[in-house]
Amino acid sequence: MNTARKIALWLDDRLHLTALFTATAGHEVPANSGSWFYVFGSGTLLCFVIQVITGACLAFVYIPSTNEAYTSLEYLNHAQFLGWYLRAVHVWGSNFMVAIMTMHMIQVFLFGAYKYPRELTWVSGVFLLLFTLGMAFTGQVLRFDQDAYWGLSIGASITGRIPLIGAQMVHLLLAGPIIAGETLSRFFTFHVFLIPGLIIALISMHLRLVLTKGINEYPKPGDKVRRETYDAKYKEIIKTQGVPFVPDAIGKDLIFSGLLLIAILTCAAIFGPKGPLGVPDPTIVDTSPRPDFYFLSIFAALALLPAWMEVLILFGAPLVVLSLLLGLPFFDNTGEKSARTRPVAVLIVIVTVLVLGVLTYMGETSPWSPHMTAWSENPIPVAYLRHRTPLQLRGAAFLQNKQCRNCHALGGVGGERGPALDDVATRLTADEMVRQIIQGGGNMPAYGKKLSPAEVEAIVSFMQTLRPNYRPAALVSTNPEIRK
Amino acid sequence: MSEPRHESESYESGELVNIEPTATPTRRLWLAWVGSGLNAIAGLLFAIPLVGFVFSSFVTRRDPRAWISLGPLENFPEKQTRLATYRNPFTRPWDGQTANIPCWVRHADGNQFQVFAINCTHLGCPVRWFSESGLFMCPCHGGVYYEDGSRAAGPPPRGLYQYDYKVENGQLWVKGGQMPTLANPV
Numbered sequence: 105m106n107t108a109r110k111i112a113l114w115l116d117d118r119l120h121l122t123a124l125f126t127a128t129a130g131h132e133v134p135a136n137s138g139s140w141f142y143v144f145g146s147g148t149l150l151c152f153v154i155q156v157i158t159g160a161c162l163a164f165v166y167i168p169s170t171n172e173a174y175t176s177l178e179y180l181n182h183a184q185f186l187g188w189y190l191r192a193v194h195v196w197g198s199n200f201m202v203a204i205m206t207m208h209m210i211q212v213f214l215f216g217a218y219k220y221p222r223e224l225t226w227v228s229g230v231f232l233l234l235f236t237l238g239m240a241f242t243g244q245v246l247r248f249d250q251d252a253y254w255g256l257s258i259g260a261s262i263t264g265r266i267p268l269i270g271a272q273m274v275h276l277l278l279a280g281p282i283i284a285g286e287t288l289s290r291f292f293t294f295h296v297f298l299i300p301g302l303i304i305a306l307i308s309m310h311l312r313l314v315l316t317k318g319i320n321e322y323p324k325p326g327d328k329v330r331r332e333t334y335d336a337k338y339k340e341i342i343k344t345q346g347v348p349f350v351p352d353a354i355g356k357d358l359i360f361s362g363l364l365l366i367a368i369l370t371c372a373a374i375f376g377p378k379g380p381l382g383v384p385d386p387t388i389v390d391t392s393p394r395p396d397f398y399f400l401s402i403f404a405a406l407a408l409l410p411a412w413m414e415v416l417i418l419f420g421a422p423l424v425v426l427s428l429l430l431g432l433p434f435f436d437n438t439g440e441k442s443a444r445t446r447p448v449a450v451l452i453v454i455v456t457v458l459v460l461g462v463l464t465y466m467g468e469t470s471p472w473s474p475h476m477t478a479w480s481e482n483p484i485p486v487a488y489l490r491h492r493t494p495l496q497l498r499g500a501a502f503l504q505n506k507q508c509r510n511c512h513a514l515g516g517v518g519g520e521r522g523p524a525l526d527d528v529a530t531r532l533t534a535d536e537m538v539r540q541i542i543q544g545g546g547n548m549p550a551y552g553k554k555l556s557p558a559e560v561e562a563i564v565s566f567m568q569t570l571r572p573n574y575r576p577a578a579l580v581s582t583n584p585e586i587r588k
Numbered sequence: 589m590s591e592p593r594h595e596s597e598s599y600e601s602g603e604l605v606n607i608e609p610t611a612t613p614t615r616r617l618w619l620a621w622v623g624s625g626l627n628a629i630a631g632l633l634f635a636i637p638l639v640g641f642v643f644s645s646f647v648t649r650r651d652p653r654a655w656i657s658l659g660p661l662e663n664f665p666e667k668q669t670r671l672a673t674y675r676n677p678f679t680r681p682w683d684g685q686t687a688n689i690p691c692w693v694r695h696a697d698g699n700q701f702q703v704f705a706i707n708c709t710h711l712g713c714p715v716r717w718f719s720e721s722g723l724f725m726c727p728c729h730g731g732v733y734y735e736d737g738s739r740a741a742g743p744p745p746r747g748l749y750q751y752d753y754k755v756e757n758g759q760l761w762v763k764g765g766q767m768p769t770l771a772n773p774v
Contacts (some may be wrong), residue, residue, distance in 0.1 A: 171684025253686065254713055257767070261712035264769025271771040272646065281652035281766035284687050285680040348628040385685040387673045389706060389714040406711060407729035411743055472742075474728040476716060507721040520605070522731050549732050549740035554722040 123420035132346035136322035138353035143360035144208035151201035192372035217320035218439025225435035231551030242295035252258035254393030316532035323441035470519035479507040485515035499566030528570040653765035705749035
């Protein structure tokens with residue numbers, strides 16, 4: 105026996121490495137679980153490791169004080185060697201982490217992997233998802249710019265709607281009566297110490313459950329899970345088709361992880377870090393706060409919900425969604441696993457992805473927000489001003505100066521809060537226009553106090569000309585022309 | 589260990605690890621009980637300052653608001669609405685510019701003022717003033733308010749929050765210091 109082998113055997117005897125290996129990385133898994141569909145869990149774990157490493161690096165420089173945070177981010181971007189790149193990898197790591205984790209969850213859901221006996225693996229995964237979203241929100245606050253400041257303001261306003269203890273909860277969230285003092289330190293602590301600690305603990309549990317309860321075998325249609333027989337069946341699968349995870353089943357995980365890491369590094373190199381976008385000075389009120397994309401769907405929902413539903417949805421929906429997610433493995437504990445025989449499961453995934461996707465898109469475009477500068481920077485298309493009477497031209501000027509364009513587009517430019525006015529004369533008669541302008545309604549403010557009768561008359565006379573291609577003007581139903 | 593470990597082969601069989609002491613070493617058992625009790629007491633003693641520290645805002649709760657001057661009345665011409673800023677009375681040395689809080693001051697006429705919080709009552713975004721149309725507009729979800737702060741359109745559940753104000757020594761004072769929310773209007 106040569107010396108090297110002796111040393112290796114001695115180390116193994118003292119450290120029990122072989123035993124550790126066979127119990128963990130080398131544990132037997134069903135051969136068919138070495139599938140391209142099973143790579144998202146390890147991918148999520150890789151993202152988390154990247155976040156921990158880059159996060160620790162950023163914490164070397166970042167200063168969690170409201171006065172210094174922005175400057176230290178700028179320092180990271182421009183002065184610290186490769187600081188911009190580490191920030192970029194951190195933000196892209198988080199984007200990919202949320203994306204890959206979502207894919208992991210969809211895969212587990214479609215493959216019925218949450219069913220007996222892996223209920224708690226799913227439950228721990230649901231909490232991991234929650235904590236990851238918690239990291240996304242607190243991380244967005246640490247990027248202490250205008251969006252972060254007003255994001256906190258939105259967070260406090262939502263918290264303030266909690267019945268009975270709203271005021272106390274706002275105080276607890278902000279660590280004070282207003283965004284100042286300890287607010288940022290609080291979010292720093294959550295982002296850097298508390299939530300990562302909880303995530304590491306939960307990952308340990310999640311992985312241990314994967315070891316003890318085994319990874320889900322690739323489901324076959326018609327292969328139903330029964331509590332009485334599943335354990336014996338799984339044991340049999342391992343006995344007949346079991347292969348050690350390392351090295352037999354890890355290949356695809358490794359390839360996916362490698363590509364994932366390269367993708368993150370490439371995105372970071374090409375697109376760079378996110379922000380900081382504007383000095384966190386609340387007195388700069390010309391700002392349009394937007395959350396990061398993970399929360400754009402919620403942001404959009406809050407613009408579109410009717411007012412009476414808001415509190416109900418704000419606090420009821422998370423409770424319902426959480427109960428459904430946590431309860432899923434218990435009320436759907438047995439039966440078919442394969443997505444081919446579970447059309448409802450497939451439908452749930454499609455509908456959820458579509459709803460979140462559409463809401464995120466709407467949050468990105470925000471058609472409900474007035475275009476604050478449309479009145480001063482988007483002139484009325486020249487075609488709408490040709491061959492107009494002086495009164496109509498005065499009306500066009502009023503329409504522009506009274507900031508109607510902030511909510512109403514002309515020629516495709518301007519706000520989308522209200523309807524575009526290009527063909528308004530085909531929809532409204534002059535009387536209806538006067539009424540709408542003076543009294544408002546249908547989400548339009550009333551301008552009766554702000555416009556003189558002469559101004560209203562001018563605006564209406566201009567709007568009466570807005571009917572493209574000589575389409576007929578709107579008529580009232582009492583008009584004798586229609587009665588005929 | 590070629591076979592994966594299935595610790596609960598079947599939970600119905602109820603094969604759990606036996607943690608009952610095998611013999612009856614009463615002294616050892618007594619020590620374990622005393623040790624556990626001692627740690628429970630020590631843990632409680634530890635928990636009291638911890639909980640007190642973390643939830644201190646509930647213990648030392650006082651009105652954070654104070655009267656602050658927004659400047660001389662000449663800054664706020666009659667029939668106009670202007671942006672004013674003040675240094676938040678609740679502040680720490682490391683706050684920097686974050687403690688500068690904006691608000692909209694409307695001088696209606698004579699000694700009649702309205703001082704509106706910047707925060708939209710819907711979700712707290714900063715509203716902007718448009719003098720030509722006499723409206724406040726919110727950039728987040730399209731909330732709109734009239735010049736007197738009342739709700740005009742969009743999702744806000746109420747009009748703009750208004751500060752208490754007073755006119756003293758030719759200056760306009762407001763009572764500021766906390767973030768206005770539906771639970772805690774200024």
